[in-house]
Amino acid sequence: MSVYLPRDSAAVSIGADEVAAAITAADPALSPLRTGARGLYALEPLVEVDHGDRRIGFGPVTAAAVPGLVEALRHPDTGHPLRIGDVDTLLADQGQNRFTCRRLGRVVPDDWDDFVAHGGTRGLRRALDMERQSIVDAVTASGLRGRGGAGFPTGRKWQTVLDADGPGKVIVCNADEGDSGTFADRMLMEGDPLALIEGMAIAGIAVGAVHGYIYLRCEYPAARASLLTALDIARHNGLLGADVLGAGHTFDIELRMGAGVYICGEETSLLESLEGHRGEVRFKPPLPAIRGFMGRPTVVNNVVTLATVPAILADGAEAYATLGHGKSRGTLTVQLCGNVRRPGLYEVPFGVSLADVIDELGGGTASGRAVRAVQAGGPLGAYLPASALDVPLDYEALAERGGMIGHGGIVVFDDTVDMAEQARFAMEFCAIESCGKCTPCRIGSVRAQEVIDRIVDGEARESNTALLRELCETMIQGSLCAHGGMAPHPVLSALNHFPDDFNRQAVGS
């Protein structure tokens, strides 16, 4: 019988280490194995215990509650106020389909044998029996699209790199996860890092690259430690190295740290940074797939994208492609947070409605007040009013409403939010994180803040509102990358859906 408790940094941020210590102190035989988190953060710290082939969960547990919990951990079929039953059944009942996150929260991340026992290396072994083109074809047939933000078909990107000439092709994992409201990359890197490493190895073998980089943001020290350990384990067990799983391919990965700059998540800025330069965005074309790291053909993919690939190879492209909605195939690792009762990671097939995610999975607002606005797709995503939430999660359907899937983050605000403040913040963030290469983004975002201030202060409201719209248009049209090009979206949506918030006198009266 084993006891499990996440080492996930968010669980640790609310006391998981203290709970682990309390359990060990109460009975060393129950000392928990540390795993990733399931994503059910309202129940963290969430203690699980084996019971037959099920895992019975208890949460949220505090260190103070541990003495009263020990008996229940020894006899998990007996009642206890914190007992939530079989955790996998709970996830399934929520409508989750844990495809990418199949091992997350179950597997012990630093244990190679546990990884293999939970299906690790199956995808890579399948790939090693295939022709390069067939691997790329499988990824294309799965319908997988990039989860870093743009939703570009992954198979098509790999095909470009496979077809490109030139030695020294490179696989780059974008682990910069800068969007507010997103944490799936972090959870996977902390809780199932070998899935990412396996995915990168498959990508390398598919396109003919022998070298990979993970570019990790420095705000994630726990993910760094987890990846460094996993890279050692992977090398030790032949998942990386001169002869991957004995099949004659070479592939290895180097971990590189970012240094606190949001724009370095944009793929060309990331490549500049990896090369040791300021992270200024490059002109496209050439695409990174043609001329990326050091001018060589480069696959740049997000963590979730790459970590999904082994499962696609293991189960077959069809298994993934049958899930989903429209042109959005497979599952989305929804990251639900902000003002919700049950924030967390929910992996659901595309097509579930945004309203259901917030109400059913999230349980509505944490404050108990009405939902007023939802920002989907990160800081560059539009604010959707409560009336627009009846929309399926689907790249195209959300875009029609002016929203976006992005990296899958959903941030909920209740009716105390001041949307003029949110609009101003969007421009402030744009200005702070601008790489400085183009004027509309660098200067426009500063001007827009001043103009919003004047509107809110009631200064020539009409002409200043027209000026703000004009500035937004200039940024949309004239910015080199989506940072400046999309920052107007939250601003314009706030202005369009919540005009009263920009009129302080009206609010005050």
Place this chain on the structure above:
Amino acid sequence: MTTEESDGTLPSTIAAICRRHSGREGPLLAILHDVQDTFGHIPDEAVRHVAYTLNLTRAEVHGVVRFYTDFHAEPARAHRLKVCRAEACQAVGGRAVWAAAQALSAVPDGRVEIEPVYCLGNCPCGPSAQWDGRTLGRMTPERVHELVAAANGGMPS
């Protein structure tokens, strides 16, 4: 850092760091991280030696140090508190936590660097902050006061 490869002086320490990364392509950020981990910041003299070793201009290396928020050209206070200002934390009271932290950053001779950060990936447990690299969840203005006051030697803030 004094290792067998270095006699402890700045130039030999920098040389040892650069040697450690010599097989790598585009190693400048990795080198600067090591320099900062060793000295607590990236002193001017280090910039000169790194530039010399990598055959870059000092302006280039300075430009890189300045571009990245987490590289510091000046010595820092003993502790660093980063407070998330981004949307997911705003939605659960993060603005008040940041306001409390910002007010404390004005304390003269304080021992804590207070910085904004735009997401720590800790959103489901926000408002979030990071104290010397350790992520803290469900922060309140009161906890910010306690942390900072304790670091400043119990000085009331």
